[in-house]
Amino acid sequence: AVELMDNGWSLKRLHRLIVSSATYRQSSTVTPELVARDPNNRLLARGPRYRVDAELVRDIALASSGLLNPKVGGPSVYPPAPAFLFQRPASYGPKVWAFDEGADKYRRGLYTFRFRSVPYPALQTFDSPNGDIACARRSRSNSPLQALTTLNEPLFVECARALASQTVAEGGKDDAERIRFSFRRCVAREPQAEEAQVLSSFLVAQREKFAAAGADPWPLICETEEHPSELPGGVTPAELAAWTALSRVVLNLDETITKE
Known part of the structure; x- marks a missing residue:
């Protein structure tokens, strides 16, 4: 409180002080010594480990992929959502939900429009408040639906x-350099040898899958058949599909959406 008052009640300065402190930045790794000294972590002997809030789950995926639009303020965003959600009986009545296109679609989850009676599914799955009552503290759950969302939801x-x-x-x-690059983008650390080996084996399996007769890589690497994605120079559709499959795995890691 004294620090806040002495610096002109600047919340920005206070936040910077907190996140740059040794206590905030310490590892969340649990050791027998720390458990003996502070079993419930009441003395902050280690850093907390928890999944980030619903809006940040989406933001992390956008930032890791380079799609995040940093625009501040402005109108709400209408990202893709199932059409049946806004019709009866899922909704009280027909509601208009016009998908945003272009860069606006990639703005932060904070700006996602929400009907009180029809919460946005991807945020609701990660325990976003529904807006019926004031929320003093968010709950955190672990559900298979969360992994299915980060694996299959159109934006992810x-x-x-x-x-x-x-x-x-x-x-x-x-491949080794590219796997390290993808892993660092999502997890902000180098992959361990075992992790890199697992991802390398997965990449080989995906290449074999998409190289097989009858395998169609286009549904994975483009939104519609009428508007295929532009391929990086010298990269075949099968190769890009294999790397897309690997990217889905890395974006779906627990560590990607967890504050360590």
Whole structure:
């Protein structure tokens, strides 16, 4: 409180002080010594580990893939959502939900429009408040639906496509460098040897899958058949699809959406 008053009640300065402190930045790793000294972490012997809020889950995917639009303020955003949500009986009555196109679609989750009676599904899955009552503290749950959302929701798939394109274009000259690039974009650390090996094996399996007769990579790497995505130079559809599949895995990691 004294620090806040002495610096002109600047909340920005206070936030910077907190997040740059040694206590806030310490590791969340639990060791037998720390458990013995502070079993419930009441003395902050280690950093907390928790999944980020619903809006940040979406923002992390957008930022990792390079799609995030940093625009501040302005009208609400209407990202893609199932049409049946805004019709009876799912809704009290027909509601207008016109999907945003272009850069506005990639703005922060904070700006997503929400009907009180029809919360936005991707945010609701990650325990976003529904708006019926004041929310003093958000709850955090763990559900298979959350993994299915980050794996299959249209915007997350689009983020995987963008991350894959960026990886093959800028990630390096070989698979090892590109895997490190993709992993760092999402998790902000180097992959361990075992993690890199698992991802490398997965990439090989995906290449074999899309190289097989009858395998169609286009549904994974473009939104519609009428408007196929532009491929990075020298990259085949099957190769980009394999990297898109790998990007979906990395974006779906628990560590990607967890504050360590």
